[in-house]
Amino acid sequence: MDTSRPTRRQWSGWPARHPWLTTLALAVVALLVLVLLWDWNWFKGPLERQVEAGTGREFDIGGDLDVDLGWTPVVRGEDLSFGNADWSDEPTMAAARHAGIAIELLPLLRGQVRIPRIDLDHPVLRLETRPEGGGNWQFGDSDGDSDVEFRRLVVNRGQLRFLDAANDTDIKVGLHSAPATEGPSSLIAVDGAGRWEGSDFTAQGTAESPLGLADPDTPYRIDLRAQAGRTRAHATGTLLDPLRLADFDLQLELSGQNLEDLYPLLGLALPPTPPYSVEGRLTRDIEGPLTTWHYDGFSGQVGDSDLGGDVAITTGGERPMFRGDLHSDHLDFDDLAGFVGAAPDAGNGDTTNPELAAQAREEAVEATVLPDTPYKLEKLRSMDADVRLRAATIEAPSLPLNDMDAHLKLEGGLLRLDPLDFGVAGGNIRSTIRMDARQDTIATTADINARGLDISSLLPEVELAQNAVGKAAGDARLSGTGNSIAAILGSSDGEVVIGMGHGRISNLLMEMAGIDLAEIIKFKLTEDRMIPVRCAFGDFEVTRGVMNTRSFAFDTTDTILIGEGTIDLGEERLDLVIKPRPKDRSLLSLRSPLLVDGTFKQPDLRPDLGRVGLRAAIALTLGSIAPPAALLGTLELGPGEDAGCGGKYAE
Known part of the structure; x- marks a missing residue:
């Protein structure tokens, strides 16, 4: 066996005889070099x-x-x-x-x-x-797909x-x-x-x-x-697709101290309120340039009132549009105070927040009653609105309110309440109010109609009026300018008319109105009785915030009361004189005019002490001459006549 090495001639012919082996060998060598030197960088x-x-x-x-x-x-x-x-x-x-x-x-x-x-x-x-x-998440013309x-x-x-x-x-x-x-x-x-x-x-x-x-x-x-x-x-x-906010389906709980706080956050111009908490379903629709957020089926509390319904906010137009269909089973009337610039009652466990509680304390020590907090014009012009609020029952201890139906529309600073409808004392007060805030000073008109108000319900705190029978009605048409309720009423012009038809009222109440001592003693010792009311009527002309009586009468079968004077809405002062004219005779009568004066916050009802004193002095003088003659000083011969009031208010 020949074991000698191949000669140079033999090696020189290898690639020619085995080309594929040569290629493979070179590839292996190249791969080894590539692996050894490879860098992903x-x-x-x-x-x-x-x-x-x-x-x-x-x-x-x-x-x-x-x-x-x-x-x-x-x-x-x-x-x-x-x-x-x-x-x-x-x-x-x-x-x-x-x-x-x-x-x-x-x-x-x-x-x-x-x-x-x-x-x-x-x-x-x-x-x-x-x-x-x-935003910077958009790259060139990419549509995001x-x-x-x-x-x-x-x-x-x-x-x-x-x-x-x-x-x-x-x-x-x-x-x-x-x-x-x-x-x-x-x-x-x-x-x-x-x-x-x-x-x-x-x-x-x-x-x-x-x-x-x-x-x-x-x-x-x-x-x-x-x-x-x-x-x-x-x-x-x-x-x-949240980067483009295409669609939402969220359960959203929202709560806070004051709905007014949503104005800087969401651009919603809502009135001041007590603390609130609501929960509902939030979705979103896009149609052309308009985007609408829906908050449907929400329910919760605002102050001491329950509130629920559906609201929608549309953006992309000239101004945001706020639509709402709201309802309340039990509405605490205090919780609506922010609509007129007032604060809800901070006592008796009522729900409030720190700033409204402070405002309530300030209002409690003020001499005035009408709210003077200015409306914020920029808010009234910042959005449009179409909101309906219906309340099944209303809690208002000082007012005989039963229910409410209010429809508010706001467009470019023009606000309309049509209707503002209250169930009151078994009847109804329906109002249409227009406030134009497109100028620096708000121009306001109000048309108010009251029908079927039960007299006993209107005076729940007056014991002698609790059994009264009768219905009252009235109309008021006023227009004024100003940026607060106080300023608007203090500048108003128009008329106020009130009336009452046939009814019955406590005879003792009427005798006390005229200081008829004999009749008062009789009814105190025996039993009060109800006497017929023929009618009652008050007609006031309003000029620059002052109500002037054109006619005023309260007519019963026993006594007719005739009134005159003024009610100053700007200064919040009363200046009325009510003169009793009896239709019967009494031996112990100190009948004299009743004075109604003071302020709205502290009114005063009292007899004209000067007139009472004069009649008492006459009685004492005559009594010093002959005791029976003293009765002449208090004898009332009954000059009163039936008043001629009637019309639609006496029906």
């Missing part, structure tokens, strides 16, 4: 340029780029940063200390991109709006910042993957703080992986609690 530049071409933003991989090979390779990058929109003052929109992206290879063969997992370490994301609309399917995101110590400088909003939110969240439904824990519309803001809760934002057709679930100033919200449910 060679692809950093092409990858950065590809991202920049697709988004128009700078993309930088500051650290190493590496790939774990397999059927689902994982691409890892260090110190990544993504550029911001060119209009922002901050150059970086997003950054991460480390990112790992897994990509499934088999779907790639079918033209699908499926990313089962993304890991982010210390990511930072900055979202901000621009004054013209939109994507063929990429994401599955799960894991975040370690992330931070999101949302800026809306035009609305004084700056919120920082910490993000961290909740423990034991495997699969596509992984949750992100949220904990944030900052400012929302100028108010201190906090938020806590959980949300699905932000990767869910990429698919506009997949519901994005949230469970978040937030607080802005004194307003608190708890939202649970789903969002569709």
Whole structure:
């Protein structure tokens, strides 16, 4: 056997005789060299340029780029940063200390991109709006659609910042993957703080992986609690395409100290109220340029009143539009005080808040009654409204109110209440009120009609009037200018007419009105009786806030009361004289005019002591001559005649 080495001639013919073996050998050598020298960082530049071409933003991989090979390779990058929109003052929109992206290879063969997992370490994301609309999350002409399917995101110590400088909003939110969240439904824990519309803001809760934002057709679930100033919200449910706010289906609990606080937060011009808490379903519709938020089937409390119904807020027009169909089974009338610039009663366990309680204390020591808190013109002009409120029962200890039906319309600063309808004392008071706040001073007109008011119910605190029988009615037409209720009434012109038809009233009450001592003693020792009322009538002309009597009479079969004088709505003063004219004879009568004076807050009803004193002095003088003659000083011969009142108020 020849074991000698091949000669040079023999080696020189090897490649020619075995070309495929030579190629294989070279390939193996090249592969070994490639493996030994391979660096994934060679692809950093092409990858950065590809991202920049697709988004128009700078993309930088500051650290190493590496790939774990397999059927689902994982691409890892260090110190990544993504550029911001060119209009922002901050150059970086997003950054991460480390990112790992897994990509499934088999779907790639079918033209699908499926990313089962993304890991982010210390990511930072900055979202901000621009004054013209939109935000830095919009890239060039992209419509936001994507063929990429994401599955799960894991975040370690992330931070999101949302800026809306035009609305004084700056919120920082910490993000961290909740423990034991495997699969596509992984949750992100949220904990944030900052400012929302100028108010201190906090938020806590959980949300699905932000990767869910990429698919506009997949519901994005949230469970978040937030607080802005004194307003608190708890939202649970789903969002569709939330970056573009396409659709919502949330159960929203809203509570706070005052509904007026929603004006700086949401632009809703609501009146001051006691603390409130409501819960309902929040959804959203978009039609052209108009976006409508629906808060349906809500229920809850405002102060000591229950409140429920449906509301809708439409934006995108000239002004926000607020529509509501509201109802209350039990309405505490105090809770509506903010509509007229007053504060609800802070005593007797009534629900209130610190500022309304302070306002109530100030009002309690003021000499006036009519609310003088000015309406805020900018609020009346800031939105439009169409709201209906119906109350089945009303709690108003000092007023005989039964129920209410109010329809409010507000358009460009013109407010109308048509109707403002109250069930009162078994009857009805229906009003139409128009307030024009389009100028610096509000011009107001009011047309008020009262019918079928039960006399005994109107005077529940007067014991002698509790058995009275009769119905009262009236009309008032007033117009005035001013930016508060007090100013409007204090400048008003118009007329007020009230009347009562046939009825019955306590005879003792009428005798006391005329200080008929003999009759008072008789009814005190025996028994009071009811006497017929023929009619009653009051006709006032109102000029520059002063009500002047044109005629005033209360006519019974026993006595007729004739009144005259003024009621000053501006100064809140009473100056009336009521003169009794008896229709019977009495031996112990000190009949004299009754004076009604004082202020609205402290009215005074008393006899004219000068006239009483004169008649008493005459009686004493005559008594010193001959005791029986003293009766002549108190003898009333009954000059009263029936009053001629009637018409529709006497029916």
